[in-house]
Amino acid sequence: xxxxxxxxxxxxxxxxxxxxxxxxxxxxxxxxxxxxFVPEQAxxxxxxxxxxxxxxxxxxxxxxxxxxxxxxxxxxxxxxVTCDTSPRAARYPGDDASWDFGQxxxxxxxxxxxxxxxxxxMETYVTRELPDVVEAxxxxxxxxxxxxxxxxxxxxALTLALRNPDRYRSVSAFAPIVAPSQVPWGRKAFAGYLGPxxxxxxxxxxxxxxxxxxxxIPLLIDQGxxxxxxxxxxxxxxxxxxxxxxxxxxQLRRHAGYDHSYYFIASLIDEHIAxxxxxxxxx
Amino acid sequence: xxxxxxxxxxxxxxxxxxxxxxxxxxxxxxxxxxxxFVPEQAxxxxxxxxxxxxxxxxxxxxxxxxxxxxxxxxxxxxxxVTCDTSPRAARYPGDDASWDFGQxxxxxxxxxxxxxxxxxxMETYVTRELPDVVEAxxxxxxxxxxxxxxxxxxxxALTLALRNPDRYRSVSAFAPIVAPSQVPWGRKAFAGYLGPxxxxxxxxxxxxxxxxxxxxIPLLIDQGxxxxxxxxxxxxxxxxxxxxxxxxxxQLRRHAGYDHSYYFIASLIDEHIAxxxxxxxxx
Numbered sequence: 001x002x003x004x005x006x007x008x009x010x011x012x013x014x015x016x017x018x019x020x021x022x023x024x025x026x027x028x029x030x031x032x033x034x035x036x037f038v039p040e041q042a043x044x045x046x047x048x049x050x051x052x053x054x055x056x057x058x059x060x061x062x063x064x065x066x067x068x069x070x071x072x073x074x075x076x077x078x079x080x081v082t083c084d085t086s087p088r089a090a091r092y093p094g095d096d097a098s099w100d101f102g103q104x105x106x107x108x109x110x111x112x113x114x115x116x117x118x119x120x121x122m123e124t125y126v127t128r129e130l131p132d133v134v135e136a137x138x139x140x141x142x143x144x145x146x147x148x149x150x151x152x153x154x155x156x157a158l159t160l161a162l163r164n165p166d167r168y169r170s171v172s173a174f175a176p177i178v179a180p181s182q183v184p185w186g187r188k189a190f191a192g193y194l195g196p197x198x199x200x201x202x203x204x205x206x207x208x209x210x211x212x213x214x215x216x217i218p219l220l221i222d223q224g225x226x227x228x229x230x231x232x233x234x235x236x237x238x239x240x241x242x243x244x245x246x247x248x249x250x251q252l253r254r255h256a257g258y259d260h261s262y263y264f265i266a267s268l269i270d271e272h273i274a275x276x277x278x279x280x281x282x283x
Numbered sequence: 284x285x286x287x288x289x290x291x292x293x294x295x296x297x298x299x300x301x302x303x304x305x306x307x308x309x310x311x312x313x314x315x316x317x318x319x320f321v322p323e324q325a326x327x328x329x330x331x332x333x334x335x336x337x338x339x340x341x342x343x344x345x346x347x348x349x350x351x352x353x354x355x356x357x358x359x360x361x362x363x364v365t366c367d368t369s370p371r372a373a374r375y376p377g378d379d380a381s382w383d384f385g386q387x388x389x390x391x392x393x394x395x396x397x398x399x400x401x402x403x404x405m406e407t408y409v410t411r412e413l414p415d416v417v418e419a420x421x422x423x424x425x426x427x428x429x430x431x432x433x434x435x436x437x438x439x440a441l442t443l444a445l446r447n448p449d450r451y452r453s454v455s456a457f458a459p460i461v462a463p464s465q466v467p468w469g470r471k472a473f474a475g476y477l478g479p480x481x482x483x484x485x486x487x488x489x490x491x492x493x494x495x496x497x498x499x500i501p502l503l504i505d506q507g508x509x510x511x512x513x514x515x516x517x518x519x520x521x522x523x524x525x526x527x528x529x530x531x532x533x534q535l536r537r538h539a540g541y542d543h544s545y546y547f548i549a550s551l552i553d554e555h556i557a558x559x560x561x562x563x564x565x566x
């Protein structure tokens with residue numbers, strides 16, 4: 001392991017290891033924590049890495065503790081990587097005043113506005129620095145990356161894949177924000193991180209991105225119909241229409257009665273892991 | 284549903300429902316919360332109920348959120364019931380002074396000492412009142428109960444089954460306290476709840492109980508070898524010897540490298556669910 005990565009904890013899990021680590025991030029200018037699940041079969045040969053981006057109020061531990069993803073990842077031979085939802089060391093006035101902006105609410109963009117642009121550089125962190133760290137320190141296949149996420153992290157997965165098509169071979173999302181420019185969560189975040197000029201927002205909006213630069217790979221999205229954020233914040237029908245117009249392959253599945261919680265994610269996680277394993281390792 | 288049971292939340296999970304509820308407990312003299320996972324197949328016919336007892340510092344939500352048990356329970360048709368780890372409304376001096384006594388640390392006994400005896404009547408609660416409530420309000424087969432638990436809750440599962448052999452058809456435990464009379468956690472709790480006369484403790488000590496009244500059913504225990512509580516608090520070898528002396532069938536499995544956490548439980552949960560399903564429904 002690289003000396004730049006400090007081990008916080010490592011716990012045996014499904015014959016593999018669920019670890020949490022800390023490193024000094026150049027991208028955000030301070031320490032960042034992340035989690036890695038390494039399946040047992042990585043002892044024999046490096047495995048593809050699947051990156052998960054969490055939603056508002058979560059951190060690098062949430063998915064590892066609640067989604068039950070390690071079982072299928074162990075079976076199919078995927079490394080799971082989780083990161084935090086914002087920088088933590090850099091603090092700015094008002095960054096903890098609300099749950100949907102600032103701390104735990106980076107929206108995975110590189111902010112362009114002061115003061116956020118100093119540390120809130122999460123796109124660079126997630127797409128460049130973290131893979132570099134993971135690929136240097138863990139038994140993963142370089143350039144065999146998948147990405148997925150939930151809610152704000154679903155927005156992150158879709159937009160980072162659409163903006164960095166060379167970086168990811170597979171993409172999926174649970175209950176993602178797909179049209180941040182058009183919904184309250186996204187408009188608040190983008191105004192703060194990207195500024196009031198809405199013309200700069202389209203480059204970070206999945207609906208706008210897919211219309212201009214669709215991906216050659218199929219996207220998988222699961223959405224619960226009892227999700228309390230469905231009608232105001234999520235609006236998957238907007239992405240469905242954008243993908244149809246752009247010729248983007250999309251499997252959007254609506255699940256009756258499911259809400260926005262990790263009980264929903266856990267119920268569908270095996271199918272997402274399988275989706276990524278097919279693309280990343282042909283299993 | 285009985286009008287005495289108030290719904291806190293119900294969330295769709297693996298095609299079933301993970302709910303949390305509140306009711307007025309006569310046993311503990313105040314409100315108690317509990318969780319129930321009802322698999323979809325209970326819509327067609329009642330299912331057996333498997334009761335889980337959590338460890339120190341946990342509550343009725345911990346297992347539901349972290350163990351990933353609903354997946355196998357949905358497949359095999361078991362209702363999962365979780366309860367809290369102590370009364371919450373009744374408060375006594377010093378009941379939150381330590382993490383291993385008082386709040387969240389009932390040890391699932393009916394206390395005999397003041398002031399605890401007024402509300403800390405968790406054996407009666409778990410073995411009588413909660414099953415009555417569950418069997419009156421949810422689609423469960425009466426008298427087809429299994430019980431399992433973790434750490435303090437593993438002690439609870441073993442001792443409540445040994446003390447109430449007519450109530451449970453299947454028993455298992457993760458990293459249980461098996462000899463509370465001989466280890467610091469148990470001695471502190473028993474001295475407080477049962478008093479200084481150690482002769483009263485044997486009736487709540489799994490090692491002592493199994494020597495006098497073994498069960499006709501096989502017990503399953505999983506224990507991690509990297510569990511930091513193994514040598515001082517858990518000592519499964521004492522229970523192994525007691526079972527051997529008493530002719531109690533026991534499958535005690537030691538798992539290299541696993542610790543005391545829910546990552547350990549999640550890694551083995553499918554096998555525990557299967558153990559109970561075999562006994563409760565022959566599946």
